[in-house]
Amino acid sequence: MTVHGSLAFVRNSIGENAYVSDEIITSRAGVRVRVTNTDAEGRMVMTDLLCEAKEKALQVQNPHLMTFATLTGHVILSYGPNYTGLVSNGPARQIHADEEFRKAGSLLGEMHEISMLRREDFEVHASQDDYADLVNSARPVGGRRARGHQSPAAFMIAASGLDAHMCNRKQPLPYTHFDIAGSQGPSPGIPTGVPILTLCSRYLLDQFLK
DSSP states (O other): OOOOOOOOOOOOOOSTTOOOTTOEEEOTTSOEEEOSOTTOHHHHHHHHHHHHHHHHHTTSSSOOEEEEEOOOSHHHHHHOTTOEEEEEOHHHHHTTHHHHHHHHHHHTTOOEEEEEOOHHHHHTTBOSSSSOSEESSOSSOSTTSTTTTTHHHHHHHHHTTGGGGSTTSSSOOOEEEEEOTTTSOOSSSOOOOTTHHHHHHHHTHHHHHO
């Protein structure tokens, strides 16, 4: 097993280099994104890394793309604290990836809830003008919007060009997003390290039990 990882760091600071509302930014995949919510910086900075990972994944056998982030408050409203929201695309669901992660986490005490991506999660990020392809945050902005933790994953899929690798395409690529906003632990405080145990359970535990 080979693992490649990238870290996405961003400071959402005010200043001359800050991005602003209504600005249009072109992603690594060439997708034009209109900024409708400057507080959605996490998905913006992860998108280009996901695009880069997609490019690398096309060169290897049996890849599985993943992102991990404290992305939304909505996942806490949906499942409460201490639980991770798993959001997988079609190719990942075909191989039952989210269910495998859920079972693997349960073995070592990390609890996950499975969330489904729907067509509406992609549609709410479509731009309503000819100048941009997507908006980075669906309306109304905020953690209490319906499907507020599923649609950011849909946005990253579309903005990174990963939507060209869904089930009905020549090279489908499995992708799972872990929204750990609820399971990360107190902030400030000691983080839980979720989902490290889940990944160890899923990919390494069998080797130690043989």
